[in-house]
Amino acid sequence: MTHLRQALPAAALLAALAGCTTSSPSSTSGPIEITPDASPPTATTEQGKVQAFMLRGNVVLGHESNSIQPCGSSQQYWLNTPIAARQAIAQITRPGYEPMYGEFIGYLEPAPDEGFAAAYDGRFQVKQINLISAEMLGGCQRPPHATRAFGNEPGWVIELDGDKANLIRPGQQRQQQVITSKEIVAGRQHYQGQGFSLTLTKGQCNDTMSDSLFGWQATLNWQGSNYNGCATLGATDITLSWSGRYQGTSYIDNTPVLTTTVTLNPDHSATTRYDYPSGEPSLNEVGFWQQASDNTVQVVMTQHQGRRLISERVFTFDDNRITVKEETVNGQTFSLGGDGLSLERQ
Structure with a gap:
């Protein structure tokens, strides 16, 4: 098996194991839940x-x-x-x-x-x-901040906390209002309450009192008073629910032949490790991961045993498992067999 794995990319090995059964240790981890305020923007990569x-x-x-x-x-x-x-x-x-x-x-x-x-x-x-x-x-x-807008002359900051909007001004008491409606579309976010409205528009914005550049412009009306300034969206990475370790073992005639472990780290780096029950040396790949949709994750390996190799798998999450049916390696797509590769979250 070692010679086969060294000679072929991961996809080719798994194709050779097509028809083998795959199982994983039991896990008490719950399902991944991704519930952003709005759908993240999509991007088309080479993968x-x-x-x-x-x-x-x-x-x-x-x-x-x-x-x-x-x-x-x-x-x-x-x-x-x-x-x-x-x-x-x-x-x-x-x-x-x-x-x-x-x-x-x-x-x-x-x-x-x-x-x-x-x-x-x-x-x-x-x-x-x-x-x-x-x-x-x-x-x-500092922990990731919430969505907020701010300005100078006079100084003001408004921060959105769940369904509440909190306004802070120097020398005045904090004021709070309930957000009764919001509209989020590409390049624009609008929040409304009984006595306020806040609109964020995508565009470069400079804080005149600091060496900082922001990606949103803000217009606030609070109880009849108008304010203009800059804004930032909440800085939480809403895709981190994917991070964790996933593992599965492939069998031939009820004999384990290969254990695959995929680790998705919070910094979006990823590793794939192949272990052989026979005691042969493990093989390692490194790369990165990112969410492809609410229930799919793209895992790209960029190095195999320290050598450049670009491989992509798009796993689908279901019932505490991620499963993939094919892999693309250096532009060539390989089938991973009828059952594909199934890994259980640990």
């Missing part, structure tokens, strides 16, 4: 359609480095920002590759095989900037 997600982390920008290190992670992804936003980003970027804090909505792709980006764990394609700041260096030490 297929995925849903963009929020990525927070420490950012380094310069001629030879455009990277983000996710909060609490050692991974580093090349950061590909929209061309239209680069001039505004350059205006707040400090010289000398000083780190900044950033929040971005986008998706992952494999790193290219040459150029500065080739040395990174992947490439994060930014669809929208939520915020980037040269001053919020401790952003990763």
